[in-house]
Amino acid sequence: MSVEEDLLSESFDDIKHIGKIPIRNLWLLMLYASDIYREFDSANIAVEENPDDIPDLVAEMLCRRVEHRIQRNLSYSYQSRDAVLSRVRGRIDLLGTERGRLLERGKVACRFDELTVDTSRNRYVRAALENISKVVKRKDLAHRCRSLDTRLRRMGVSQIRPSRSEVSVDRFGRHDAEDKPMVTAAHLAFNLALPTESTGTRQLSLPERDNLPWLRKLFEKGIAGFYDTVLSKQCYRISAGKILKWQIESKSLGIDKILPNMKTDIIIDNIDLEHRIVIDTKFNSVVTNGWYRDETLRSGYLYQMYSYLRSQECSGDSLNNHAYGLFIHPSVGENINEHVIIQNHKIQFSTVDLAASAVDVRAQLLKVIEVDQIKI
DSSP states (O other): OOHHHHHHOOOOSOTTEETTEEHHHHHHHHHHTGGGTTSSOEEEEOEEOOOTHHHHHHHHHHHHHHHHHHHHOOOOEEEEEEEEESSOOSEEOHHHHHHTTOGGGTOEEEEEEEEESOOHHHHHHHHHHHHHTTTOSOHHHHHHHHHHHHHHHHHTOOSOOOOHHHHHTOOOOGGGTTHHHHHHHHHHHHOOOEEOSSOOSEEEEOOOTTOHHHHHHHHHHHHHHHHHHHHTTTTEEEEESOEEOOOOSOOOTTHHHHOOOEEOSEEEEETTTTEEEEEEEOSSOSEEOOSSSSOEEOHHHHHHHHHHHHTTTTSSOGGGGGOEEEEEEEESSOOOEEEEEETTEEEEEEEEETTSOHHHHHHHHHHTTSHHHHOO
């Protein structure tokens, strides 16, 4: 049975599984790929008790997003204020000025808009940091949450948590689109729940069983989100969806219209070791039936990665000259980790067992990019 059939096969013996894959692991991928978490219709479903690693996972995501926004500067917005001032600012509140006889004291009541970092969005994120710091298991992660909470306070974000209505009406424009992942992680921090397949009273996103393109997209974005969340604070630089350029020496007039692009799923640069890993996720089995043998690697994938690696040599970026290609496939109860070195480029085919525990899935994803694994 193929991986797709395993993933989509029905299992009524255990409501915590889809086929042989635990529901929990699919939702862990959805958390890492949280920008597609909102793409599905809500449904009434039951939720199971949170596993111990869920709060730590969400806290890790939230901290990463908040740190990113602090580095780029938090978003400001205009807030309406009423104040008694010694000079006119904005509009004069005539009734308030007259009632308080403020003019006799050289004062005036004003209503004005003030640009501030103390927005409902930033206050919501600060409240999420404080909330989740109390439930995480890892002491270093709890300290990281509290430190970010303190940083936001020093930047001028108050501790008053906004109401649900304030948060629900908040809209993102082009100028503040980078706030969206941070706010999404804050939502997850306030809603630490994993769904089962039983009907319940909670409103959560519900994925479709037979939507294979969605599962492919989930696997790809979940893996990219995992590495971005877990590795970005270390000596790694993560790029997702990067387009590689052909080293073109000359071309005809119409070639730009038909020449295919090279777009990678994930690129991981180890800054300390000056090493680059080009990762491509594939939502199918590593091997397929061959003409002359029972199992063979998919030749198209090998040609694809070979093009990625060889086409970037001598491009001005020294990391491309010895880059390592890695395919990551999902599996069920199977572990494959094979490699070949072609013209000084290592190309590796690996699987991640989605039927394993969440802790094991994490360990597998980290192991395939270990230093010992990537040496040539």
